[in-house]
Amino acid sequence: MAQTHEQLGTAWGDTEGRRRDILASAEGLLEESGYAALTIRAIAAGAGVSSGTVYQYFDGKEEVFVALTARGLEQVRATLAEVDRELGIAGVLREVLPQITELWRKLGRSAPQWEAKVLASGRRNKGVVTSATLYRNTLRTLDRTLHETAEACGQTLLEDPAVPHWVWDALIGVADDLLLGGSRQGRVPRRRFVRFATEAIERGIVV
Known part of the structure; x- marks a missing residue:
């Protein structure tokens, strides 16, 4: 359960702390x-x-x-921008997977709302627009990272606009399995499953 501000020790007048x-x-x-x-x-x-007070923020x-989804996406985007390209595509995906798994752990059961309120067309307030923009920026960063990593490793990436979307959805699928324990039910160790999945994704997007 979320902690109260007394437990967190937020001081009066600390606007950033109150927002957190x-x-x-x-x-x-x-x-x-959910x-x-x-x-x-x-x-x-x-x-x-x-x-x-909540309405003040x-x-x-x-x-x-959408503020929560935006925060999680920004953390993923930052990791993608900074990750060592020499790790190779599968290695890069393994680096970012823990953050995607954490994002999915917190927001996965609200996925229909994510789709309806962030990705779907229709009337949006400023916060929703910001979150949708950050989602697109995250996918652009993912696409750029994949291309730069492939180049650094002497590989050729498939040139298709669907690539970053497919990779993102594939990572969400891996995260979902890790959270629900599907592969563990088949007695597949977590590390082995993650390595197999990320290497399979790499094979799927390299010419």
């Missing part, structure tokens, strides 16, 4: 019970503030949700 408390509360609710549990009242209770629960 609100997001931490929302993250706990999503992880435990999007249906994400109400302003519940977020406020978990953060140890009033509902009015966010327009509503939708904006809180």
Whole structure:
């Protein structure tokens, strides 16, 4: 369960700390019970503030949700931008997989809301637009990283706009298995499964 701001020790007037408390509360609710549990009242209770205080930072629960997805995506994007290309494609994917797995652990059960509120067309508030833009930027960074890694290793990457989307979805699938323990039920060790999956992805996108 999310900690209250008293437990976190957020000082009065610490606006960034208060925002972190609100997001931490929302993250706990999503992880435990999914999007249906994400109400302003519940977020406020978990953060140890009033509902009015939450509204000072966010327009509503939708904006809180996309702020969480944006934060996770930015962490993935930053890792992709900095990872050592000499690791090879499979190695690069293994480097970023823990962050994608953590993102999916926290937000995976709210995937329908992610699709509807971030990726789908229609009316969007500023927060949703920002999150959708960051998602596209993450995929662009993934595409650039894959190309640079292939070049560094003397490989040729398939030239298809579907590549980064397929790789992203494949990594989400791997993350889902790691979280649900599907491969472990078949007595496949985690490390062996991750290596097989990332090497399979590499073979699928290299000419």
